[in-house]
Amino acid sequence: MRLFHTSDWHLGQNLHGQERDFEHSSFLDWLLRQLKQEQPDVLLIAGDIFDTVNPPVKAQEGLYDFIVSAHEQQPLLTIVMIAGNHDSGARIELPAPLMRRLRTHALGRVLWLDDGQLDAERLLLPLPDASGAIGxxxxxxxxxxxxxxxxxxxxxxxxxxxxxxxARLIAAAEAKREPGQALIAISHAHMAGGSISEDSERSLIIGNAEALPASLFGPSISYVALGHLHKPQKVNGEERIRYSGSPIPLSFSEIDYKHQILDVRLDGETLVSVEPRLIPRAVHLQRLGPAPLAEILLQLGQLPDIDLLADEQRQPWLEVRIRLDEPQPDLRQQVETALQNKAVRLVRIAAEYAGNRTGDSSEDGAQLIELDQLSPQELFSRAWHDNYGSEVDEQTLKDFAVLLQDVQMETEQP
Structure with missing residues (x-):
């Protein structure tokens, strides 16, 4: 059996207010070509399919157009996708009856039966191999x-x-499978030891309490397809427990990631190989600095000029990081003037003052951080400290986490 492992598509995501539909469309077109060329048995999408619980219509259309196209070109392909923490579980499951006709399974929630038992049947999905047998x-x-x-x-x-x-789901799977059939887990979670991308990965729960041990997936699981962490990686060095990573860089901190999908091959229950397939980058992210303003302006002037025959949608996104000794009221104007007729798209200017981290600065030297750089937990902790003059205690943080989850659940209704 052969599987493609993907995750964290984040359809509908924008970069500091700039839409990225072209990049997502380019990835989906590339993935369709890979499916047609390699003919895997299964495509796994391990959560965070959308960037928000209420994604733009265009993002939803992109997903469903992709599923229809994949089925038309490869009628025997099985697709399994799950909701991530950015997704609405209810929204992901809403078209499930229709998608099953396209051999696509959409799971967004865990449900419990009236007797208190886990509804494991809906979470266990048969995976046919090329011969049609359940592999x-x-x-x-x-x-x-x-x-x-x-x-x-x-x-x-x-x-x-x-x-x-x-434990209950694995026990149900072990009872159901026959000899020679592999167990493949697909999960959206933060596993202990995983390397995170601070700028674009929303914390799943307060503190480090969300980090799950790899021991949850015992040796009976042949492969674990993970989503949530955007950097491709093995968990604790285990070949069979992997994050595929996001298909495009979702923040400037991910410029150096090798974005990829994973090509997984099994022989019965035995994992044979896991090979990366690198995704071409449709639009590059470019960062200048940190450096003094004069040096940055010189570098901006050396950037390539606009080519009228080139596709504007492929122009790099640019972040400029500038070191300043004192405030520059016309900073943006100076940068934008230097960028006239340059083949880049400016999305962010970050200023660094002496003794401060990246951000803006007030007159008294205190740092002002952009709100989109802070998680709800960080905002709550800062507000607590400002009001009470002390660090927030762990129990209060846990209570805030519960309230936050309740609010997110309310906003998930499609």
């Missing part, structure tokens, strides 16, 4: 929100509830 079973684990894994039956311990979901 394995997919254990679909969408992002597990506290409300789904805590309560009267499971208690109030979030991590313990997650562990019970994994």
């Amino acid at each position: 394995g079973w997919c254990l679909a684990l969408p992002f597990l929100r506290p409300a789904e894994v805590t309560g009267a039956q499971l208690g109030d311990d979030y991590l313990k509830g997650i562990g019970q979901v994994h």
